[in-house]
Amino acid sequence: MNRAALRVSLPLLAALGRAGASSEDDQEDGGEDSPHSQEKGPGHSHWSYEDREHWGVDYPDCGGTMQSPINIETAKTIFSPELRPIQLSGYSLPASEKLKLRNNGHTVLLELPKSLAITGGYAQQYRAVQLHLHWGSPLGPGSEHTINGHRFAAEIHVVHYNTKYESIEEAMVHPDGLAVLGAFLEVGPKENPYYQEILEHLHKIQREGEEVLVSGFNIAGLLPDNLKLYFHYNGSLTTPPCYQTVKWTVFNQTMLLSHKQMLMLVTSLRNDDSKPLQNNYRLVQGLHGRRVLASFQTTLISTKHSRGGDGSAAAEGHSSSSFHAGDVLAVLFGVLFAVTALAFLLYIYKHRSQNTRLDSPTKSKVIYTAATTENTA
Ligand SMILES: [Zn+2]
Known part of the structure; x- marks a missing residue:
């Protein structure tokens, strides 16, 4: 924590301020209606988001007590030092490897080769299957998890x-079967080259069921640079059949896409009704006593994720997570406290100096500095 003191800088504070300001304009969870997408590959079912209140009828697990997504209240998370950095292997794919990108009516889904794996951060090894996205519309955001109510x-x-x-x-029917890595996407100033590898193909798969082959790239570029800072909890698939077999990792650092890219994501695809495929997220579910762990301390600043890598500088640590912001504030408060304490001490000394001199004027100068005695004279 103390090392953070050395990093205190006005630019950081300014960035913090901006992050805070831009997060306020968010909407609450209630009331959106939206479709939802799937966590698994073989989905072809006929559930829809309009119908989400009734998913539990055909899929009993959807009415369970360990459902996802959730709202993560950072002040209530539990710091867990045992949560080691997530390690990925095999994520960098050569362009010669072709991957299937599909519009399944609920989301855009990229099939991943078996070579991709999580090799650290979880107690066991997990092999990648697919990745997909959840989004809103031009009118509003559409992440599934929320942080302190922020979508x-x-x-x-x-x-x-x-x-x-x-x-x-x-695997998906066993409690330790699945691991899903989640990260938030926000609008930033620059085009994100990794997301562009996916987005540039969306116009070719506008209709449900359409697919296209895309060239391999560094899939890790779609995730934050900083894989040390994350939240962890036990939950479920966020689409039917909602199996409660997912060990979730939600990264603290967000990914940045240009405004144009975000617009491309939310307007390119259509669902099975040939309507725009938008708001494909499920509303947050109750915690029912579950605990959310954090790999880092969130106590001071419980607000939000901050901008981190835009993915365009993979190895450059240009992240500014809330962890660092918290440290900055801690240092600031420390300095403020020190200044206040010093002022108080000076006041006391000054006061005692006065009193002392009134009592025994000859002794005062021995103890107190000349400047102080001059001023009080
Ligand atoms: Zn999902």
């Missing part, structure tokens, strides 16, 4: 299954 523009989910199972179908 982000969009959210990426990278779905993995435990390698101790033969397939995702087998």
Whole structure:
């Protein structure tokens, strides 16, 4: 924590201020209606977001007590030092490897080769299957998880299954079966080249069921640079069948896309009714006593995620997470306290100096500085 003191800078504070300001204009959870997308591959079911209140009828787990997404109240998260950085392997794919990108009517889904895996941060190894996105509309944001009630523009989910199972179908019915990495997308100043690898193909898969082959790229670029700072909790698929078998990781650092890119994401696709595929997110679900762990301390600043990497400078640590912002504030308050304490001490000294001199004028100068005695004279 103390090392953060060295990093205190006005630009950081300014950035913090901006982050805070831009987050205020957010809407609450209630009342949107929206579709939702799927966590798994073989989805072809006929559920819809209009129907989400009734998912539990056909899919009993959707009415369970360990459902996702959730609102993460940072002040209530539990700092857990054992949560090690997430480590990814095999995420950098050569352009020669072709991946299927599909509009499944609920989301855009990129199939991932088996070579991608989570090799650190979880107790077990998980193999990637697919990634997909959740988004809003030109009128509003559409992340699934929210942080302190704040909904982000969009959210990426990278779905993995435990390698101790033969397939995702087998894994998804076991409590330790799935691991999903989630990150929030926000609008930033620059085009994000990694997301562009996906977005530039959307116009070719506007209709449900359409798919296109895209060239391999560094999939890790779709996730934050900083994989150390995250929230962790046990939850579910956010679409039917809502199996409660997902160990969730939600990163603290957000991804930045240009405004144009975000617009492309939310306006390019259509659903099975040939209507715009928008607001494909599920509303937040009750915690029912579940605890949300944090890999970092969130106590001081419980507000929000801040801008981090835009993904365009993969190895450059240009992140400014709320963790660092919290440190900055801690240092500021520390300095303020020190100044106040000093002023108080000076006042006391001054006062005692006066009193002392009134009592025994000859002794005062011995103890107190000349300047002080001059002023009080
Ligand atoms: Zn999802």
